[in-house]
Amino acid sequence: MIDNRPIGLFDSGIGGLTVFKSLLHALPNESFVYLGDTARLPYGSKSPQTIERYLLQNIDFLVRKNVKAIVVACNSASTVLLGNTRTFPVPVYNVIEPGAATALKVSTGGKIGVLGTKATVSAKSYVRALHALDNSVQVFQQACPLLVPLVEEGWENDPITNLIVYRYVAPLIQAGVDTLIMGCTHYPALRENLAKATNGRMALVDSAEAIATLIHADLSQGRLGASEMRSDLEIMTTDVSASFSEVAARLMAPHVIPPLVEVDISPLAT
Amino acid sequence: MIDNRPIGLFDSGIGGLTVFKSLLHALPNESFVYLGDTARLPYGSKSPQTIERYLLQNIDFLVRKNVKAIVVACNSASTVLLGNTRTFPVPVYNVIEPGAATALKVSTGGKIGVLGTKATVSAKSYVRALHALDNSVQVFQQACPLLVPLVEEGWENDPITNLIVYRYVAPLIQAGVDTLIMGCTHYPALRENLAKATNGRMALVDSAEAIATLIHADLSQGRLGASEMRSDLEIMTTDVSASFSEVAARLMAPHVIPPLVEVDISPLAT
Numbered sequence: 001m002i003d004n005r006p007i008g009l010f011d012s013g014i015g016g017l018t019v020f021k022s023l024l025h026a027l028p029n030e031s032f033v034y035l036g037d038t039a040r041l042p043y044g045s046k047s048p049q050t051i052e053r054y055l056l057q058n059i060d061f062l063v064r065k066n067v068k069a070i071v072v073a074c075n076s077a078s079t080v081l082l083g084n085t086r087t088f089p090v091p092v093y094n095v096i097e098p099g100a101a102t103a104l105k106v107s108t109g110g111k112i113g114v115l116g117t118k119a120t121v122s123a124k125s126y127v128r129a130l131h132a133l134d135n136s137v138q139v140f141q142q143a144c145p146l147l148v149p150l151v152e153e154g155w156e157n158d159p160i161t162n163l164i165v166y167r168y169v170a171p172l173i174q175a176g177v178d179t180l181i182m183g184c185t186h187y188p189a190l191r192e193n194l195a196k197a198t199n200g201r202m203a204l205v206d207s208a209e210a211i212a213t214l215i216h217a218d219l220s221q222g223r224l225g226a227s228e229m230r231s232d233l234e235i236m237t238t239d240v241s242a243s244f245s246e247v248a249a250r251l252m253a254p255h256v257i258p259p260l261v262e263v264d265i266s267p268l269a270t
Numbered sequence: 271m272i273d274n275r276p277i278g279l280f281d282s283g284i285g286g287l288t289v290f291k292s293l294l295h296a297l298p299n300e301s302f303v304y305l306g307d308t309a310r311l312p313y314g315s316k317s318p319q320t321i322e323r324y325l326l327q328n329i330d331f332l333v334r335k336n337v338k339a340i341v342v343a344c345n346s347a348s349t350v351l352l353g354n355t356r357t358f359p360v361p362v363y364n365v366i367e368p369g370a371a372t373a374l375k376v377s378t379g380g381k382i383g384v385l386g387t388k389a390t391v392s393a394k395s396y397v398r399a400l401h402a403l404d405n406s407v408q409v410f411q412q413a414c415p416l417l418v419p420l421v422e423e424g425w426e427n428d429p430i431t432n433l434i435v436y437r438y439v440a441p442l443i444q445a446g447v448d449t450l451i452m453g454c455t456h457y458p459a460l461r462e463n464l465a466k467a468t469n470g471r472m473a474l475v476d477s478a479e480a481i482a483t484l485i486h487a488d489l490s491q492g493r494l495g496a497s498e499m500r501s502d503l504e505i506m507t508t509d510v511s512a513s514f515s516e517v518a519a520r521l522m523a524p525h526v527i528p529p530l531v532e533v534d535i536s537p538l539a540t
Contacts, residue, residue: 039320040310045422050309050509118513149419152315160437163430239320243388 003225006031006232007215008067010058013041013237014244015148015185016073017251019095019208023071024233026212027219031232033065034073035263039238042148043076044117044184051080051119061265063089069224071095071211075184076117079125091224098214099181099207100129104137106203109178113202114141115168115194116183117148126183140175144168144184151186152247156193165190166197179203189251233258238265273495276301276502277485278337280328283311283507284514285418285455286343287521289365289478293341294503296482297489301502303335304343305533309508312418313346314387314454321350321389331535333359339494341365341481345454346387349395361494368484369451369477370399374407376473379448383472384411385438385464386453387418396453410445414438414454421456422517426463435460436467449473459521503528508535 007023009016013036020034035058037043043051055077062070069091072078078094103112114126121143130139146164155161172180180202182188188206195204218224237244240262248257279286279293283306290304305328307313313321325347332340339361342348348364373382384396391413400409416434425431442450450472452458458476465474488494507514510532518527 039316041315045311045511045513046309047509047511145423146416146419146425149416153415155416160430160433163433167430239317241315241317243315 001222001225002228003068004031004227004231005066005068006033006234007069007071008033008035008062008065009071009073010035010037010062011074011185012036012043012077013038014152014247014251017248018185018188018206019071019073019211021252022208022212023215026216029227029230031227031230032234033062033067034235035062036235036237036244037265038241038244042117043074044119044148045145046119048080048083048119048123051076052084055080055084056086057265059088059092061263069093069215071215073185075207076119079120079123082125082129083123093211093215095185095207095211096125096129098210099183099205100126101133102210103179103181103205104130104134106205107137107179109176110137111175111177111179112137112139113169113172113175113177113180114139114183115144115147115180115187116141118143118145120183126181140172140177142168142172147190148184148186151189152243154247154250156189161190162193162196165193169194169197173198177202179205181205181207183207234261236261236263238263271492271495272498273338274301274497274501275336275338276303276504277339277341278303278305278332278335279341279343280305280307280332281344281455282306282313282347283308284422284517284521287518288455288458288476289341289343289481291522292478292482293485296486299497299500300489301497301500302504303332303337304505305332306505306507306514307535308511308514312387313344314389314418315415316389318350318353318389318393321347322354325350325354326356327535329358329362331533339363339485341485343455345477346389349390349393352395352399353393363481363485365455365477365481366395366399368480369453369475370396371403372480373449373451373475374400374404376475377407377449379446380407381445381447381449382407382409383439383442383445383447383450384409384453385414385417385450385457386411388413388415390453396451410442410447412438412442417460418454418456421459422513424517424520426459431460432463432466435463439464439467443468447472449475451475451477453477504531506531506533508533
């Protein structure tokens, strides 16, 4: 089944670029449209009602861009999507369920840790997704509000970041967690800090890789039409700022960043 | 001149509550309406165009609430206001100019430091306001993107916060700054950390106090109609989340927090 339309994906801002990078790498024939809702970022500290409004507006926007599928490349928005019963004209993927499935596969001791934003942790979306697959695993959550600003400040290689990361993971080490879900698309930028803080003893699960693997399987098995050749890459944001390009270059490297286009999605407000 | 209408003020979220607290204390007869645009916070990392759209929507909203004056209790939005030539139906106060005037009064050595968000620092609004009053002062700016999340995380009394604060002020100590403007409404929550990091050698200027003093003077001198008696206090936010109430209680104490009301200002989108 051939379908040359692009795959759409969105995030509150730049974090979803880690998902974009995984998809670009795993699906070399596919075209993509990326939407970063930078005018309203971050989502992770906001209420489910507000995140839902943004989620529906972004999906609406991408559907109008004629995509064949949408990846919600943001854990906070994926969390809200999982609680939503609406149906959409194209398949909409969340990053929670593939991350949870991967964590179960790699866990050796049945103790899984989840790092996430306040929104993701409060909604217990990973807890639910993990228990839906295996009710016997123990799940330990930790909200980490400072990690996104640290990545956006570019302090990945900084002793202060190591201190903060250690502060967040200490209770999970204490609990004997063997597998750690990086439950926010910014966190893979802190993979080395997390490996250091956990002394290399926890398997680190990146939802970006998990969702790329899932979509690759859906394309191969004909559940989603495949493209013949990549024709287009587009990045759009709802606010253009110098820091987006700068952080994007850091997160995406060595991939080339397509030129940025600013869009106004406020007319779609529901 | 009697005018019993409330004074409106707004911020991207909770930071402006430090201004609200100063106004409540300095103007015991006045009524207030506070708007926290929590659905779209923070402003400080966004572009001037986007902040301007939010600024105009918030002013529009407060004008419809029949206020007699508006205080832009956010340095990033005040910065954009200063660059805007529009006229409004009621006086609109920024927090930059009163802060700059106070800094000049207390500075002994003519070397003034400014801590602010990326938006405030990039626009050089304090530099301009200071030089408009006294072209001979030297101004040293420092953007501090991590301080707002640290306050919102409640880590004021934490050695990690001291380390980060020290990192940000070190270049200003090096430059011999004698007076430091806390150019973001969250920063007064870190007054003790700043005093410690600067070894008590810099005068700390709080825009919240400066704007309260200015409005007090305008009321006393009849440039703004005074109220006979406080009748009303209202706090509205564009997103209700548990953390707003919690951080609000911390920043406002010992003042009583009026009950929160959620509002949707998206219909005002320009």
